Amino acid sequence: MKGKQVLLTGGTGGLGLGVIPVILAQGAEVTIPYRNIKDVERLKSILSPTDFARLSFVPSNLEEEASVENLINHIGRVDVLIHLVGGFSMGKTHEYSFSSWKHELDINLNTTFLTCKYSLKKMLEHGYGRIVTVGSKAAVEPAGQFAAYSAAKAGVVALTQAIADETKGTNITANVVLPSVIDTPNNRKAMGAENADKWVKPESLAQIICFLGSEAAKDIRGAAIPVYGNI
Ligand SMILES: NC(=O)c1ccc[n+]([C@@H]2O[C@H](COP(=O)([O-])OP(=O)(O)OC[C@H]3O[C@@H](n4cnc5c(N)ncnc54)[C@H](OP(=O)(O)O)[C@@H]3O)[C@@H](O)[C@H]2O)c1
Structure with a gap:
């Protein structure tokens, strides 16, 4: 990815923290959209000053079309899109609110x-x-109480594979990773750390994501890659 312009969405999240050092190590220029300046300040306190100085930040809400259009015009060129933005909520379908359903599809x-x-x-x-x-294991193995999340992530898989088909014959590729549970601070808080050794480490998933985002992955199109760790 040397010299490539990378748009890393969700870069301030749990997986983002694992992906940033891997992209920077490959020599890319990285832009991260954010909603809350506190997330940028938190990254500044975690990353080395040299790594932090190599990142550009643009305030954006990726659920709004005008905001996405402005972000991408601001960057000017996008060689690599690594789209980590996503969110999770669960509940039985007959109890799940329509607004939560719409939010899962939005995010x-x-x-x-x-x-x-x-x-x-x-x-x-x-x-x-x-x-x-980024899809999810839930996109291909939907489970009870995961209807909205599973449907949304199945949509991400379908969209990515349709783009891969549309871009055949060009040097543009699209692929999706399907993580199970990622070992993030939020998951440890929500589920405890007893099974964390079975989860996927952000830095391990980052290697797969960054390979797919590199020039070397030019012949992989439309793959939906399970990254389940030991689950
Ligand atoms: N964690 C898991 O176990 C797991 C498992 C399977 C798949 N995944 C998928 O992996 C991806 C990363 O997960 P994660 O654990 O890193 O999630 P996370 O910690 O919740 O991070 C999500 C990121 O997306 C950003 N974001 C959300 N809505 C946004 C919007 N409208 N505009 C701009 N930024 C927005 C968040 O910023 P804000 O602070 O502004 O919200 C945050 O930076 C997601 O797609 C998730 O569904 C995660």
Whole structure:
């Protein structure tokens, strides 16, 4: 990814923290959209000053089309889109609110559509692109109480594979990773750490994501890659 312009969405989240050092080690330029300046300040306190200085931050709400369009025009070029933005909530279907259902689709599927749409315009202009999206094991093995999340992530898989088909014959690829449980601070808080050794480490998933985002992965299109750790 040396010299490549990477748009890393969700870079301030649990997985983002694992992905940032791997992208920087590959020599890329990285832009991270954020909603709350406190998240940027937190990253500043965690990353080395040299790594932090190499990141650009743009305030954006990726659920809004105008905000995504502004973000991508601001960057000017997107060689690699790594779209980590997503969110999770659960509940039995007959008790689950319609507003929660719509929110799951907004945060997981609609942000993916919008960032892919506007990144693809730039990629097609420049004749180069790598898109990596994040689905979930729940997209291919839906479980009770996961209906909204599973449906949204199944949509992410379908969207990514449709883009991979649309971009055949170009140097643009699109692939999706399907994590099970990632070993993030939020998951440790929510579920305890007893089974954390079975979960996927963010830095391990980051290696797979960054490979798919690299020039070397030019012949992988439309893959939905299970990254389940030991679950
Ligand atoms: N954690 C897991 O076990 C797990 C398992 C399978 C799949 N995944 C998927 O992996 C991805 C990363 O997960 P994670 O654990 O790192 O999640 P996370 O810690 O909740 O991070 C999500 C990131 O997305 C950002 N974001 C959310 N809505 C946004 C919006 N409208 N505009 C701009 N930024 C927005 C968040 O910023 P804010 O602070 O502004 O909200 C945050 O930086 C997600 O797609 C998730 O569904 C996670």
